[in-house]
Amino acid sequence: MMYDAVMIGSGPAGLSAALYTSRANLKTLVIGKDRGALEKADRIENYFGMAEPISGCELVENTKTQARNLGVELAEDEIFHISWNGHFILEGKNGIYETLAVLLATGTGRKTLKIKGLKELEGRGVSYCAICDAFFYRDKEVAVLGNEAYAVHELSQLLPVVKSVTLLTNGQELKAEVPEGVHIIREPVISVDGAERVEGVTFADGSSLSAEGLFVALGSAGAMELAKKAGAFTEGQNIKVNERMETNVPGLYAAGDCIGGLLQISTAVGEGAQAAMSMIPFVRKQRKEV
Numbered sequence: 329m330m331y332d333a334v335m336i337g338s339g340p341a342g343l344s345a346a347l348y349t350s351r352a353n354l355k356t357l358v359i360g361k362d363r364g365a366l367e368k369a370d371r372i373e374n375y376f377g378m379a380e381p382i383s384g385c386e387l388v389e390n391t392k393t394q395a396r397n398l399g400v401e402l403a404e405d406e407i408f409h410i411s412w413n414g415h416f417i418l419e420g421k422n423g424i425y426e427t428l429a430v431l432l433a434t435g436t437g438r439k440t441l442k443i444k445g446l447k448e449l450e451g452r453g454v455s456y457c458a459i460c461d462a463f464f465y466r467d468k469e470v471a472v473l474g475n476e477a478y479a480v481h482e483l484s485q486l487l488p489v490v491k492s493v494t495l496l497t498n499g500q501e502l503k504a505e506v507p508e509g510v511h512i513i514r515e516p517v518i519s520v521d522g523a524e525r526v527e528g529v530t531f532a533d534g535s536s537l538s539a540e541g542l543f544v545a546l547g548s549a550g551a552m553e554l555a556k557k558a559g560a561f562t563e564g565q566n567i568k569v570n571e572r573m574e575t576n577v578p579g580l581y582a583a584g585d586c587i588g589g590l591l592q593i594s595t596a597v598g599e600g601a602q603a604a605m606s607m608i609p610f611v612r613k614q615r616k617e618v
């Protein structure tokens with residue numbers, strides 16, 4: 329099914345944007361994998377209209393009901409990848425979604441690890457996108473760092489192209505089914521090694537693995553990973569947008585905690601609304617051209 333607008337993230341930014349796009353008659357889907365930052369917020373009392381404090385979960389659930397009542401579709405899924413083929417194609421754990429415009433509203437919380445050499449070798453063997461970079465590692469030995477479904481997704485993209493893939497769970501419990509034949513190392517990683525480029529990794533027990541590429545896929549794909557896969561510019565831990573919430577990729581927008589700033593519900597809601605106001609004319613123009 330083709331959507332006009334898909335919001336990745338069902339927090340304040342994604343849901344707020346959806347209220348506007350749906351009321352502008354855009355076929356709108358909001359995808360979320362959990363309740364985001366607000367899941368941990370017991371008591372909200374600084375948002376507009378709160379006669380009494382409410383919990384973050386209640387606020388999200390109320391807004392989901394409001395969105396559904398306005399015709400927004402909601403899906404529980406975890407998006408792993410974004411690509412473009414005349415329109416956007418979003419690949420999730422439970423399905424594929426096609427849309428003319430996308431809002432990245434995945435909040436903050438990129439999982440970083442303080443592993444020696446990881447940051448230093450980024451772009452020189454350390455990659456955050458298997459589909460983008462697999463080709464550079466054809467017939468080479470690579471490793472994937474992660475222990476959940478997202479890591480297995482990245483691993484599956486690499487398997488047909490590279491010589492071998494080893495999954496490094498970094499001492500964490502493996503929470504996904506791994507294709508047969510994939511070598512798994514559960515020992516914590518203490519360093520990514522290599523002078524100019526990645527040459528291997530060293531583990532806490534003193535053992536090592538030789539690998540020319542290390543694909544980082546910790547937890548689920550966050551804003552930074554999805555932005556990079558879609559070709560959007562980032563700055564530090566934030567996605568780069570202009571005042572209209574447009575990224576450098578036409579049809580791709582970002583709002584909320586993933587663009588930095590105040591990191592509050594009020595700003596996420598405002599930025600979501602602004603993103604929607606930019607998505608609406610973009611989608612209408614696209615529809616005419618299709």
Ligand SMILES: Cc1cc2nc3c(=O)[nH]c(=O)nc-3n(C[C@H](O)[C@H](O)[C@H](O)COP(=O)(O)OP(=O)(O)OC[C@H]3O[C@@H](n4cnc5c(N)ncnc54)[C@H](O)[C@@H]3O)c2cc1C
Nearest residue numbers: 337338339340341361362364365407435584585591592593
């Ligand atoms: C403990 C705590 C208390 C807080 N208290 C307050 C407060 O009192 N007042 C206030 O104004 N702000 C408060 N905040 C901040 C506020 O929660 C955030 O600023 C706000 O939720 C940001 O909204 P967002 O939509 O950008 O991201 P989030 O609310 O974090 O939503 C992100 C969404 O993206 C989804 N997602 C992420 N990755 C994927 C993926 N790969 N695929 C699919 N979906 C994905 C998540 O499931 C979630 O739905 C608090 C935050 C915390 C952590």
